[in-house]
Each structure stands twice: as C-alpha cells, then as structure tokens.
Amino acid sequence: MSVCVTGLGVYAAAGATVEELMANVLAGRSAVKRIDAAPELGLAALAGAPVDKELVVPGIEAHLLRHVDRVSLMSLLAAQQALCQAGLRFDAPRYDVPVLWGCAMGGISTLDDAYYDLLSHGRKRVRPTTIPYTMPSAPAFHVAHFLNACGPSTTLSVACAASALAIAQGLIAIEREEADVVIVGGAESMMTPVALRGWQMAGAVCLADEVMPEESCRPFSADRAGFAMGEGAACLVLESERHAKARGAQVLGRVMGYGHTSDARHISRPDAAAQVLSMQQALRRSGITAEDVCYVNAHGTATTVGDVVELQSVKEALGKSSAQAVLSSTKGLHGHLIGAAGALEAIVTLEALRRGQLPGNPFLRAAEPAAEGMNLPAGVTYLLPGRHIALSNSFAFGGVNTTLALEAVSH
Amino acid sequence: MNEQQILEKLKQIAAPITGMTPDDHKADVTLTELGVDSLGMADFMFDIEDELGFNVDLAELANKGVNTLGKLAAHLATLKAA
Numbered sequence: 108m109s110v111c112v113t114g115l116g117v118y119a120a121a122g123a124t125v126e127e128l129m130a131n132v133l134a135g136r137s138a139v140k141r142i143d144a145a146p147e148l149g150l151a152a153l154a155g156a157p158v159d160k161e162l163v164v165p166g167i168e169a170h171l172l173r174h175v176d177r178v179s180l181m182s183l184l185a186a187q188q189a190l191c192q193a194g195l196r197f198d199a200p201r202y203d204v205p206v207l208w209g210c211a212m213g214g215i216s217t218l219d220d221a222y223y224d225l226l227s228h229g230r231k232r233v234r235p236t237t238i239p240y241t242m243p244s245a246p247a248f249h250v251a252h253f254l255n256a257c258g259p260s261t262t263l264s265v266a267c268a269a270s271a272l273a274i275a276q277g278l279i280a281i282e283r284e285e286a287d288v289v290i291v292g293g294a295e296s297m298m299t300p301v302a303l304r305g306w307q308m309a310g311a312v313c314l315a316d317e318v319m320p321e322e323s324c325r326p327f328s329a330d331r332a333g334f335a336m337g338e339g340a341a342c343l344v345l346e347s348e349r350h351a352k353a354r355g356a357q358v359l360g361r362v363m364g365y366g367h368t369s370d371a372r373h374i375s376r377p378d379a380a381a382q383v384l385s386m387q388q389a390l391r392r393s394g395i396t397a398e399d400v401c402y403v404n405a406h407g408t409a410t411t412v413g414d415v416v417e418l419q420s421v422k423e424a425l426g427k428s429s430a431q432a433v434l435s436s437t438k439g440l441h442g443h444l445i446g447a448a449g450a451l452e453a454i455v456t457l458e459a460l461r462r463g464q465l466p467g468n469p470f471l472r473a474a475e476p477a478a479e480g481m482n483l484p485a486g487v488t489y490l491l492p493g494r495h496i497a498l499s500n501s502f503a504f505g506g507v508n509t510t511l512a513l514e515a516v517s518h
Numbered sequence: 519m520n521e522q523q524i525l526e527k528l529k530q531i532a533a534p535i536t537g538m539t540p541d542d543h544k545a546d547v548t549l550t551e552l553g554v555d556s557l558g559m560a561d562f563m564f565d566i567e568d569e570l571g572f573n574v575d576l577a578e579l580a581n582k583g584v585n586t587l588g589k590l591a592a593h594l595a596t597l598k599a600a
Binding site for chain 1: 534535536537557560561564567573
C-alpha cells in the first residue's frame with residue numbers, strides 16, 4: 108500500500124505557498140496573533156491565525172466567484188498550486204479524477220452574514236446563494252468545477268480529522284484502482300465570533316498572550332492553554348506509481364498507509380486506546396515498524412487533556428521508539444486549521460522529510476510531565492540524507508482518529 | 519427615476535453578475551442569454567432590492583414574461599408609479 112504525492116498546495120496565514128509555509132515553520136515564525144472576536148462585547152482577546160490577504164483566484168473571472176465563501180476561495184488557491192506543481196491541467200472534464208475534500212463547517216462567514224441580515228438588520232430576504240455557499244461540500248464542488256476534476260466528489264466532515272481522512276480515502280481509491288489521480292485536501296474558515304467564542308467556551312481555544320501573542324499556543328508545554336484558531340486550505344495530488352512514472356512526474360513523497368478509528372465514547376474527550384489503534388493500523392498497513400518512524404507530527408492542540416492523552420498514546424504505540432522519534436506539533440505556528448489541519452500538516456511533514464529538517468516545538472517553555480522520556484526538541488532536527496518515514500496524527504472531536512504514514516527522501 | 523434611468527441602473531447592477539460592462543447589456547437581450555441562471559436571477563433581485571428598494575417577485579416576473587432588462591425596467595417603472 109503506497110501512493111505517490113506529485114503536487115502540494117497551501118493557502119494559510121503561515122504561508123500562501125508551500126515554500127513560504129515551510130520557511131516560516133522551520134524558522135519558528137508564528138502567524139498567530141491577537142484577534143478580537145466581537146470586540147463590542149468587551150470579551151477577552153483570543154489567539155488566532157486568520158488569513159488577512161484579499162482572496163483573488165488567478166485565472167477565474169471575478170463574476171464567477173461573486174459571493175463565493177472564503178473557504179471555497181482558499182480551497183481553489185491551494186488546489187491550483189497543487190495541480191500546477193503536479194504538472195497537470197484539465198482543459199476538458201476529467202470524469203476519472205475524484206476530489207476528496209475535508210471541511211468541518213463549510214462557509215460559515217456566509218451563514219453569519221445571512222443571520223445578521225435577517226435578524227439584526229431586519230431584511231426580509233436572505234441572499235439566494237446562502238445555502239449552496241454554506242454547505243460543507245461547497246469547497247469540494249468549487250475545486251471540482253473550476254479544475255475540471257469531474258470524478259466522484261466527496262466531502263468528509265469529520266472535524267479535525269477531515270482532510271487527513273480525505274488523504275486516506277484517496278489512497279484507498281488508488282489502491283482499488285478506482286482512479287490514477289486523486290485531488291485531496293481540505294479547507295476551513297471559522298473566524299466568526301460565534302465559532303471562535305464557541306470553541307473558547309468548550310475550553311479549546313486560548314486567549315491571546317498579552318506580552319507575546321505569537322506564542323499564545325504552546326503545544327506540550329506545561330503552561331499550555333489551548334489552540335489558536337487557524338484558517339486556510341491545503342491540497343495534495345495523489346497518483347498511482349504507474350501513472351506518475353508513465354508521465355514522468357516528479358514524486359515528492361508517498362502516502363504509505365493510514366489508521367482510522369473511532370472511539371465512540373465522548374464527543375470531545377480523546378480516548379487513548381483508539382488513538383493507539385490508529386497509529387498501529389498506520390504502521391501495519393504501511394508494512395513498517397515503530398523503529399522506522401523518525402518523526403511524529405502530533406495533533407497537539409495544546410489543550411490540557413488532549414496533549415497528555417496523545418503523548419501517552421504515542422508512547423504506547425511506538426514503545427521504545429518513542430524515545431528516539433522526534434515529536435512536535437506545528438499548530439503553535441500556523442494555528443489549528445480544523446478541517447484543513449490534516450492536509451496542511453501532512454504537507455509540513457512530507458516537506459520536512461524532503462528537506463531533512465524536522466520542525467521542533469519552539470514555544471515549549473517547560474515540557475508537560477507526560478513527555479518525560481520522549482524526544483520533543485525546541486528547535487529543528489536535521490536528518491541525514493536518505494529515505495525517512497513519519498506519522499501525522501489528526502484526532503478529532505466526534506472521536507474520529509486518523510494517522511497517516513508518510514515517506515520522502517531527503518537529499 | 520424614470521424607465522430609462524432605471525434601465526441604466528439595472529445595467530450597472532447586472533454587471534458584476536454577468537461579468538460584462540454596463541454598456542454591453544442590451545435592453546432587448548434576455549437575461550438567460552446574458553448567462554444569468556435561476557440562482558443568478560434570484561441574486562439579481564436581491565441586489566435590485568438593495569440598490570433600488572424594489573421588492574421583486576420572481577414568480578410575478580415569469581408570469582408577465584419579464585425576461586429582458588428593458589422589460590424589467592418597464593415593469594419596475596410601473597411599480598414605482600403605482
């Protein structure tokens with residue numbers, strides 16, 4: 108079980124391209140800042156990594172994207188990059204190219220605007236594009252429509268595991284020979300007052316650090332206080348070995364296997380047993396052992412409970428190898444992109460392996476005691492040239508756990 | 519605002535929907551021919567309400583055969599007069 112990755116694309120606060128994202132992540136430069144969600148209410152400022160740039164999608168006439176929600180616009184920006192890097196362009200509908208896209212909440216900025224129109228501004232009608240542009244499946248539609256990828260379009264809406272599971276499903280589609288090329292990824296845009304305050308009330312999002320807001324989110328640090336909400340999209344082009352070879356495509360890395368479990372115990376409290384099983388499945392399906400893993404890109408949301416449970420799970424799943432494998436969460440730098448998190452972090456992981464530079468935990472002020480005996484460096488770890496394997500975890504609300512096993516060659 | 523002024527305003531409102539300049543919109547060309555689908559039509563009515571203050575019923579337009587900007591301007595001028 109293994110498929111090639113031939114194209115990558117991202118659009119997030121930490122980087123509008125993969126190069127920009129990796130430069131920032133490896134330098135420990137954080138895109139997190141103070142955000143005032145509904146400042147008129149006088150609530151404490153939160154930490155977040157919103158995309159502040161104007162969203163202009165090249166090559167598509169503006170009127171065709173009128174009122175399209177930003178979650179779809181960012182999806183297009185990431186998908187265009189990935190397809191371009193893969194050297195693919197579909198000038199006619201390709202009914203053999205599926206789109207598998209993760210998105211938890213859809214276009215909730217559009218929904219928020221409609222609420223304000225109807226309930227606060229007293230308008231008697233709501234814009235007719237409200238429903239189609241709010242649907243969680245809208246980003247997948249827009250990617251499929253504008254890229255001519257007209258194979259089966261599927262949206263996976265399993266919270267923070269959504270786009271990691273999209274990658275896993277893409278792997279399955281190629282393994283089953285249902286497709287030779289699959290566009291996978293995810294997007295999320297939850298920078299609305301209701302969403303942000305909802306996450307805050309759930310005890311998941313941190314307040315902005317008053318002195319250093321960029322260091323507000325500190326995964327695995329003893330003084331952690333939750334994640335910083337991120338925003339953006341990430342996309343990978345997956346391809347069968349045969350297809351990639353036949354057209355001479357550059358192979359950036361491989362998705363070797365995946366784990367996918369559901370604990371079905373509690374909608375928000377993580378479960379170690381299901382996480383362990385997810386990682387074990389990924390190892391088994393990839394035909395590798397824990398000793399082969401040099402890096403774990405953790406889900407690491409910097410919540411009080413979540414980080415401890417994940418550290419315990421990694422220790423159990425990797426056994427003695429958990430003392431050697433580098434473990435880090437990059438969410439402190441790019442924020443938590445929810446439905447896009449799995450795809451963005453898979454890209455960070457693959458690119459880190461390719462560059463032979465594993466990101467550290469730059470805001471680790473004092474390590475969480477559960478990390479004792481594990482390898483959580485603050486800075487970058489350099490790899491010797493060669494083939495390297497890593498795991499990327501995405502553990503979601505709703506009890507859905509996904510682990511990806513990824514491989515790349517560093518030079 | 520008379521019928522001609524309404525027509526000019528409708529061309530401006532339609533421009534971001536069709537991707538054409540206001541002057542490219544001919545009064546006797548149907549909205550379908552301009553590339554406006556049913557969702558776009560509903561969106562257009564939303565913008566007309568915003569810009570001109572008319573609350574337009576799409577079903578009524580269909581019943582009366584109002585399918586061009588010219589006919590729509592004439593219809594709206596009637597509403598205003600009423």
